[in-house]
Amino acid sequence: MSGTRPGRVRGPYAKSAQRSKEILEAATAVFAARGYHGGTLRDISRQLNLSLTSIVHHFGTKYELLEAVLERADVTVGTGFAPFDFEADCVERGVALATMERVRSNLERPELLRLLAILAAESSAPDHPAHDWFVDRYRTKSAALAEAFAYDQTQGRVDTARDPQLLSSLLIGTWDGIQLQWLIDPSSDMERAMRTFFEWAIPEALSCES
Numbered sequence: 595m596s597g598t599r600p601g602r603v604r605g606p607y608a609k610s611a612q613r614s615k616e617i618l619e620a621a622t623a624v625f626a627a628r629g630y631h632g633g634t635l636r637d638i639s640r641q642l643n644l645s646l647t648s649i650v651h652h653f654g655t656k657y658e659l660l661e662a663v664l665e666r667a668d669v670t671v672g673t674g675f676a677p678f679d680f681e682a683d684c685v686e687r688g689v690a691l692a693t694m695e696r697v698r699s700n701l702e703r704p705e706l707l708r709l710l711a712i713l714a715a716e717s718s719a720p721d722h723p724a725h726d727w728f729v730d731r732y733r734t735k736s737a738a739l740a741e742a743f744a745y746d747q748t749q750g751r752v753d754t755a756r757d758p759q760l761l762s763s764l765l766i767g768t769w770d771g772i773q774l775q776w777l778i779d780p781s782s783d784m785e786r787a788m789r790t791f792f793e794w795a796i797p798e799a800l801s802c803e804s
Contacts (some may be wrong), residue, residue, distance in 0.1 A: 622663050622770050626708045635656050635755070660724060664710070684742040691800035704780070751799055772791075
């Protein structure tokens with residue numbers, strides 16, 4: 595057994611990682627408030643009292659920074675951006691329960707939901723820099739959910755008479771729409787609305803909830 599122990603990350607690498615995190619958080623706030631075209635690298639640098647050179651050093655271009663913000667939003671939960679594997683949770687507990695967990699965690703970070711909503715609308719234009727990213731995101735998400743629903747059917751969580759691809763499309767459309775309503779009016783109950791969708795569309799998917 596080795597006498598050495600892995601220690602904390604120290605020195606320049608730790609400082610660089612912390613700086614990248616700070617830039618991502620500032621970029622999230624700027625893009626969520628102003629969209630991709632309205633928000634600038636200069637706005638982000640002002641928030642952090644950094645030079646533009648420092649921003650570019652960490653992320654290269656404005657679009658690369660945006661992509662990093664979006665990628666982090668998709669694989670984390672909560673304000674602390676803890677890693678979260680949605681697909682693995684779907685396998686373990688089923689799509690319905692994994693979705694409800696994600697919905698609850700998203701209540702803690704409206705800024706990121708607002709960012710995704712604004713950019714999804716902006717990127718519907720084919721010439722938007724994030725257009726291809728969102729096209730790929732929706733295609734990938736739709737296919738992954740359809741596969742997860744099909745797996746749920748093999749586990750007895752979802753009636754085999756249901757069409758997994760149709761369930762996937764309905765869930766994505768419902769989820770996006772309910773989130774948007776909540777962003778516009780935070781007094782609406784996003785969690786209750788999503789639960790009602792499952793109770794109406796696939797009530798058996800909630801039957802294994804403890």
